[in-house]
Amino acid sequence: MAHSGIQEFRLPDVGEGLVDAEILQWYVQPGDRVEVNQMICEIETAKAAVELPSPYAGTVHELLAEAGATVEVGSPIIRVDDGSGGDGGDGGSSASSEAAPDAGEEKEKPLVGYGEKAASTKRRPRRRPGAAANGSGPAPAAEPQAAPAKAAQGPVLTKPPVRKLAKDLGVDLRAVEPTGEGGLVTREDVRRAAEGAAPAEASAAPEAPAPAAPAVDRSALEERIPVKGVRKRTAAAMVGSAFTAPHVTEFLQVDVTRTMKAVRRLRERPEFAGTKVSPLLLVARALLTAVRRHPEINASWDEQAQEIVLKKYVNLGIAAATERGLVVPNVKDAHAKPLPELARDLQALTETARAGRTSPADMTGGTITITNVGVFGVDAGTPILNPGEAAILAFGQIRDMPWAHKGRMKLRKVTTLSLSFDHRLVDGELGSKVLRDVGAMLEDPEGVALAWG
Template identity: 70%
Template structure:
């Protein structure tokens, strides 16, 4: 041996040179050491192959501390061993464990995207039990839904006649396309959605509520239906609610205003283009009656009827939906008592009235059953404060409680 490359007792990786030996054949010690080193290297290579760790388990901590092989004595090598019976054919070695196999003994982790994993978690589905149909064994959303769907009941087939084999039942297939519907957001609905979002997050909304006894209003509706001026039009409570709003605007003109962000000004409109919110098959539309405040009640009733019929037929033009100044919406036709309506963009307020119901009410000091509704007024608090909004709502309620007397007093 010429040189010791590693200190005695040190642990090194397999293949690391530990000594340098001489190559002088005249030195029997060197030759013996060299032969011993070659022999140990062969033994080490053989043991390294046998003790190589499985893929995925990492390097074994004891890979460099090999156990010495016990070689048979020379005397026993001279004695021939007895003939052994023929051994069975050698079995093929077991394949190495794949790198993706978990160390805890479970099955392999399924391939799926994060949204699919969340869907499986919500549905209580084990991804490892789902049959994957995606590329490269990827579990898709449809695979999870198909796995989680309850079995579809299939009518029992007729009993086979004698002598005929029973048919093999087919597995039910769930039709997921029939269980969902996707509606493209476009046209009127897209425009309305964008306008409502803009209004809700631009104008600071305040909503006030007022319950009103409208028993006399319902009597007035019946009387107007009998008059010749209204013979060819539909007279409804909406007509009188809208008229009460127009009258309140005339007495409180600042509620009929808009906010000019660029100029930082409040623009008060001395005309009223009254918007009427109408639900249609295409979505919510808000056409408006131009100069509604200047029309007599019969003319206003005809304009209101024409506007609603045109909207339901889907014939409302863009011009009819532009330039509105204040809006009224009837949520009572849907069986709703009240709501917090969103202001139409470019306007300052919107009035909603709910369904008219029979309710116990104190009238002239006695408890009676009266026709009652709830009014909701949403307004832009940047230009309409609580006092003005409350006055407008109070005056509308007073006109609906006694429309005939209010009409005579206010004109």
């Protein structure tokens, strides 16, 4: 996209260290002519309501954010055709803009410093010799949220401490009657408004025996976030899964000291050069091996046909926390891949997910899933099945624990595995066998090396 001629203007940080702003109103519409420095919209940040001037002259091609929406700093908000491109082709649908915002980014650098922040907030990978957590990234950030549109009136005149007081007391300044000089809202005005809300009711019914405490309106202390995007899809999938498949979860603590050693040895091997080798890779391989031994675990329940569908292939899903929320892309035909190829595929899959570029095709067709809750620093969980799958394996954090080893108490690397399965088609015996099998392979990766293939 972004053929020459279409210039993108990204929301700058207009106030030193702000992360987002709300678009209050647009002054221009697609098709309008704009000049350099012509005001195109009004935005409100945590600090101020300000107008943004256009950096480009040309014709408004597309508005990329609606009035009322809260936009992250660095996100494109408008496209302007400056006439330098020649063709006017590009349909410029908002879907395409969301999918690939980076194509024109490198040659076109409309912003520096603060403006580039969104791109630079991603941490650059460090060269690290030691252990590396794999799988999911940092805790998911909230999606940009649409906020209700503000009333069109101007800002309320008052002083910052009074603004703070109003915020603390949950008073909407716009609803306060100002008594200060020049229409200023005073501290007393805010106090009066805060007290005013409840007493009106209390005095209206003095005879009542007042059996219960008066209801306090706490709605001002609550934030309502529209559910959409990844959050909406995740919610639907979780409800669908939790209320159709009866879940059972089993746990197993495993000494993975030797797995950690194997990880280090693999890193030295030439066939893994340039590839990220992590404990997750061996957990994945152990699960794939267990599936080969117990194929019934790699299956799904077909309610309509009243059939159990046994899959002769494994599309291995990896749950990943991304800035957009939880996504579960899968490695296609993971059962048929040699270890180095599996490692490369896992790496590519998690990197794509974190960059927010996972395609819908990557997320469909999964047959069994691993979720690495250990990256969040916890030991175990009771994972909910990816809809349509029979099992999901959660892999907890690896930590030093006292452990009975060769008849003595030693500090060993220990993790907790949890396996949830769909009890309609997987019995406790099968589930336990699969979990024990995965655990055994991680306890003694060399001993079962032949089985690893």
